[in-house]
Amino acid sequence: MPGSCFAERIGEFVALTAAEDDALRRLEERDRALKRGTVLLRENDRMGELFVLKRGMMMSYVLLDDGSRQILCFLLPGDLIAVSALVYARSPETIVALADSMVSPFERSAMARLLVEHPRIAGAIMALDQMERVASTDRLAAVGRTSAKARVASILLEIHNRMQRFDASVNGTFTLGLTQEEIGDATGLTAVHVNRMLRQLEDEALIARENGRVTLRNVAALMRTANYVDRFEGLDLGWLPEGR
Amino acid sequence: MPGSCFAERIGEFVALTAAEDDALRRLEERDRALKRGTVLLRENDRMGELFVLKRGMMMSYVLLDDGSRQILCFLLPGDLIAVSALVYARSPETIVALADSMVSPFERSAMARLLVEHPRIAGAIMALDQMERVASTDRLAAVGRTSAKARVASILLEIHNRMQRFDASVNGTFTLGLTQEEIGDATGLTAVHVNRMLRQLEDEALIARENGRVTLRNVAALMRTANYVDRFEGLDLGWLPEGR
């Protein structure tokens, strides 16, 4: 039985009380396995519950009516899924498994109970939401104002660094788990151009590739070309109320 | 004395108890006037407080190191400002007044108190955060996957519709309050191209312009070319706990 991913995530920021830890673990009591490619939620589907991603990798995207797709974010273990169920009756985005994954669904009412009984966790969740919001605006800035090469570099860095946080074996070399088309749909490029940019990064010795695995050969240069900002630094959760 | 903008905003979604209303009003006790152009917070500035925007219009943006700018969002009365202070010690973005504005600063500790004493408000704030997150991903999709004309159309619609929510006099005609360069920095375009797109929208009779004021002449067609989705519909806050 895997520990509680979400409790672990929050535990990175605050020292949880036993009661808090317990409450968080209860969110992950039920498990649901998803095969690669499984759609957890389709755009406009009625939604009522949230999920914790426990294992695997997922993504959310929207389809425009000319058929093109914008990938909004990649989801890794410890992330909350479908938080928009807290406002919307129907999903604003499609959520699908990129790899075989495991999620734990919980009711919105569980979130309500959490707010009432554990206000500090409510604050921590707000803080996590903000981190995600900043990541999303970083992507907006990349898509709106940087070159194709910079965008591809930044997505490699982002996924590598996020994977590294819960999997220490990731250290410069990792399995991206995305097709070039998916990289394109995340960065606002075509698959063809993503291919050219990857080749260019490889030719310049910034990365290496071998059947799906990517090695970051020159992280410093990659960060420079990507305009990368580390958003895991400079955290300050000191304002949170006492834990219960 | 202007009422409490933030209490009014939340009141659109839940019927506040007297105690809740009171607690929200206390966030807006201090007022601070900002002249157009005033920088409230610079990227990387140390930050400790949040703000409610009470009057005027502001925006947040980031600068990339080639000097280009990406505007992340426009802020209108009732919006919270600098919520990222809940996670970061230093601001990830610059926040500046686009028009003469009024803000009410409050400490992060006031947010902590709110969480503890009024859990339902914590939930409502999470819900508002999600609405903003979805607005931001809509913009990402626009910048990543739609034409220049669509992006310009969508920003006109977005600002018009948001202004309309607290100013009933806005009805098809409004003062945008943005330079074409700012429209460009929000949509990932150059000012020159924004100009061309505005002219095109005007030539096609979708909009009209006269010294800064914009009239939406054909909202339906505009929504079609912009791929516009109304995110104020289909709300469901039914999960929130009891008010105190």
Place this chain on the structure above:
DNA sequence: CGCAAATTTGAACGTAGTCAACAAGTGTGG
């Protein structure tokens, strides 16, 4: 092994960017 999906490459094209010049506003100080 066989087939579909994904990757790779080339060539032609087009949307949006760049550069430049001018016009129209806007605000300021003499």
Place this chain on the structure above:
DNA sequence: CCACACTTGTTGACTACGTTCAAATTTGCG
């Protein structure tokens, strides 16, 4: 109150980054 400076808006000509289309090749899954 006007003159001047500066910002903003407008238009044209040229350029370039990334797209489109097409075809060959490789990969990986059933």
